[in-house]
Amino acid sequence: TVGRSFLCRPVVPYSSVSNAMRRSLSSASPMSGSDASAEPNTDKLFTAEHEAMRSTLRRIIEQDINPYVDEWEAKEIFPAKQLFKKLGNAGLLGVTRPVEYGGLGLDYSYSVALAEEYGRVNCGGVPMAIGVQSDMATPALARFGSHELKEQFLRPSIAGDLVACLGVSEPTAGSDVASIKTTARRDGDDLVINGSKMWITSGMQADWMCLLANTEASVKDPYLSKSLICLPLDLPGVQRARKIRKIGMHSSDTAQLFFENVRVPASYLIGEPGQGFIYQMLQFQEERLFGAAANLLGLELIIQETAEYARQRKAFGQSLLDFQTVHFRLAELLTEVELLRSMVYRATAKYVAGNDVTMLASMAKLKAGRLVREVTDSCLQYWGGMGFTDEVRVSRFYRDGRLLSIGAGADEVMLSIICKYMRTLPKPPKK
Amino acid sequence: YIHIINKADMAASKGLKILVGCKRVIDYAVKVRVKPDRSGVVTEGVKHSMNPFDEIAVEEAVRMKEKKLAGEAVAISVGPPQSQETLRTALAMGIDRAIHVEIPLAQLEKLQPIHVSKLLAKVCESEKPDLVILGKQAIDDDCNQTGQMLAALLDWPQATFASKIEPSQDSKQLRVTREVDGGLETIDVSVPAVVTSDLRLNEPRYATLPNIMKAKKKPLAKMSPDQLGVDLQPRQEVISVEDPPVRKAGAKVESVEDLVGKLREKGLVK
Numbered sequence: 001t002v003g004r005s006f007l008c009r010p011v012v013p014y015s016s017v018s019n020a021m022r023r024s025l026s027s028a029s030p031m032s033g034s035d036a037s038a039e040p041n042t043d044k045l046f047t048a049e050h051e052a053m054r055s056t057l058r059r060i061i062e063q064d065i066n067p068y069v070d071e072w073e074a075k076e077i078f079p080a081k082q083l084f085k086k087l088g089n090a091g092l093l094g095v096t097r098p099v100e101y102g103g104l105g106l107d108y109s110y111s112v113a114l115a116e117e118y119g120r121v122n123c124g125g126v127p128m129a130i131g132v133q134s135d136m137a138t139p140a141l142a143r144f145g146s147h148e149l150k151e152q153f154l155r156p157s158i159a160g161d162l163v164a165c166l167g168v169s170e171p172t173a174g175s176d177v178a179s180i181k182t183t184a185r186r187d188g189d190d191l192v193i194n195g196s197k198m199w200i201t202s203g204m205q206a207d208w209m210c211l212l213a214n215t216e217a218s219v220k221d222p223y224l225s226k227s228l229i230c231l232p233l234d235l236p237g238v239q240r241a242r243k244i245r246k247i248g249m250h251s252s253d254t255a256q257l258f259f260e261n262v263r264v265p266a267s268y269l270i271g272e273p274g275q276g277f278i279y280q281m282l283q284f285q286e287e288r289l290f291g292a293a294a295n296l297l298g299l300e301l302i303i304q305e306t307a308e309y310a311r312q313r314k315a316f317g318q319s320l321l322d323f324q325t326v327h328f329r330l331a332e333l334l335t336e337v338e339l340l341r342s343m344v345y346r347a348t349a350k351y352v353a354g355n356d357v358t359m360l361a362s363m364a365k366l367k368a369g370r371l372v373r374e375v376t377d378s379c380l381q382y383w384g385g386m387g388f389t390d391e392v393r394v395s396r397f398y399r400d401g402r403l404l405s406i407g408a409g410a411d412e413v414m415l416s417i418i419c420k421y422m423r424t425l426p427k428p429p430k431k
Numbered sequence: 432y433i434h435i436i437n438k439a440d441m442a443a444s445k446g447l448k449i450l451v452g453c454k455r456v457i458d459y460a461v462k463v464r465v466k467p468d469r470s471g472v473v474t475e476g477v478k479h480s481m482n483p484f485d486e487i488a489v490e491e492a493v494r495m496k497e498k499k500l501a502g503e504a505v506a507i508s509v510g511p512p513q514s515q516e517t518l519r520t521a522l523a524m525g526i527d528r529a530i531h532v533e534i535p536l537a538q539l540e541k542l543q544p545i546h547v548s549k550l551l552a553k554v555c556e557s558e559k560p561d562l563v564i565l566g567k568q569a570i571d572d573d574c575n576q577t578g579q580m581l582a583a584l585l586d587w588p589q590a591t592f593a594s595k596i597e598p599s600q601d602s603k604q605l606r607v608t609r610e611v612d613g614g615l616e617t618i619d620v621s622v623p624a625v626v627t628s629d630l631r632l633n634e635p636r637y638a639t640l641p642n643i644m645k646a647k648k649k650p651l652a653k654m655s656p657d658q659l660g661v662d663l664q665p666r667q668e669v670i671s672v673e674d675p676p677v678r679k680a681g682a683k684v685e686s687v688e689d690l691v692g693k694l695r696e697k698g699l700v701k
Binding site for chain 2: 048051052053059060089095104106
């Protein structure tokens with residue numbers, strides 16, 4: 001499955017210190033209360049440590065990511081190895097992962113705090129790829145993998161030494177994960193893999209893939225016939241067929257791969273055979289909350305930036321911002337963003353306290369995907385002709401943001417889940 | 432008072448003890464606004480962080496520890512309860528322990544460098560550091576006084592606007608390169624001494640996440656101005672605080688003659 005989409009545009013700050021001190025460009029969320037940065041944290045969810053970690057991530061975004069985003073978008077790839085090593089050194093890739101393998105062993109609220117901060121990156125592709133590395137490719141491995149497997153794949157992924165990707169989606173199976181066709185058949189002490197995967201984020205650069213494949217030929221239930229396997233991608237038979245050209249998320253390389261009789265030791269299977277789908281499903285709540293959280297800041301910043309643009313843009317003798325339709329609309333949009341934020345925090349708090357938040361997380365993901373489309377579309381309109389060019393950030397956000405309703409669980413899948421909780425899903429017709 | 436240390440080779444000793452000052456200020460990226468009553472600027476609900484020059488000072492202390500020039504680095508902050516967050520940042524960067532001199536809110540706005548330097552001097556009496564590193568100035572008041580005042584109170588040598596700190600040739604003193612109007616000046620100072628950090632001294636590290644968590648366990652001691660016996664009576668009164676004048680638009684000229692003509696018009700050239 002393809003992951004999350006975040007986009008943010010930093011605003012050049014006022015500073016009383018010399019140019020050399022201007023690390024880069026970032027004001028924090030400027031719309032809340034005063035036009036200064038982050039209001040004091042009144043939520044019990046986030047502590048001073050959460051804020052300190054966000055500051056560290058912010059520095060890295062300002063120094064090591066944002067200055068290069070335009071270049072990476074143009075090249076349609078970013079240097080994952082280099083960047084992940086920097087993130088790994090700062091401890092950002094294993095926040096919720098076990099301490100024994102280099103992680104911090106913290107609860108999910110820390111991931112959410114960092115996810116929000118990723119909204120400061122000037123594009124969606126890079127945070128999406130980071131999210132795959134830190135949150136999507138390794139949860140099952142961390143929880144169910146053998147010690148040897150964790151030493152070989154988890155530790156280096158947390159350290160940023162290996163680039164990971166997640167191999168679930170296929171050309172004929174996206175939302176319908178149960179009907180994937182890739183197989184991994186037992187042959188002596190090996191598993192032999194045949195099939196293909198599509199939409200693989202970081203697939204062109206990754207060192208290994210967390211692969212979901214059919215392993216239990218005798219099991220009829222498609223949800224119990226699959227396993228997760230750690231697959232090194234430099235093995236014979238692995239073909240990185242092409243980098244898919246997309247309308248957005250350009251800096252993230254999205255690959256289609258083919259596997260022809262690829263052999264791995266059977267010990268590379270994570271946990272129990274046949275449990276692969278269940279394992280991956282366990283982290284869906286986190287993945288969906290992450291997707292929603294990661295867009296909050298970017299949406300705020302795009303609304304603010306649009307207001308600033310409209311303020312200085314003159315039309316029919318007045319500032320564009322002075323037209324009531326414009327400033328009222330922006331107020332509506334910001335209201336929606338704050339509502340989504342409240343939902344994300346509430347779901348996170350409940351999750352951290354040990355509750356199942358599948359319904360809330362699915363709702364948050366659904367709302368986030370739709371809100372990103374609504375906000376970027378409305379804001380782009382106020383940029384007029386400029387909004388249609390490559391020269392402004394709102395158009396990149398518009399393109400990148402469209403993925404959120406599709407990847408990491410399409411809107412329709414989210415709706416089905418909510419209906420299941422509402423008990424309104426129709427029963428399958430009797431045969 | 433004079434504190435005499437063993438003047439043996441610095442590299443051979445167990446290293447200098449460094450005291451680093453950190454001030455909590457309004458974050459450099461914030462758009463500062465004047466309060467409607469013009470008594471000061473809005474600080475309520477505004478993002479604060481460690482003074483950038485103090486971050487550089489903290490970084491230098493940590494680097495000196497890593498180079499084994501220093502044995503222990505202690506951070507100190509004079510300020511409101513929230514200054515503890517600033518100290519935790521310093522601890523997360525690698526400082527060993529912290530001291531918070533808590534100033535009640537009522538006295539905070541009237542606190543001046545003279546008070547801070549007296550408080551620091553008192554702490555130096557008990558902590559007995561070999562080196563005090565302060566940021567050259569705070570970005571909120573731009574005073575550029577505390578380091579100099581502290582050195583005077585302690586009767587210690589001072590090396591301000593440091594862009595480099597290293598052992599002197601004979602390793603018995605510190606060789607400090609200072610950024611001055613004419614360029615760079617290099618001086619040797621004996622320890623104990625006060626040094627203030629300038630922009631190009633170093634590039635501060637960001638705290639790694641594991642270190643942020645470790646910082647929670649490092650010791651943070653609290654003190655009050657009363658305990659230190661320092662009187663915080665203000666010696667200045669702020670009459671008003673105003674926005675700087677709005678910059679007026681300029682005009683473009685086509686030629687040198689035009690420029691001279693315009694300057695004459697405005698009476699700027701005779």
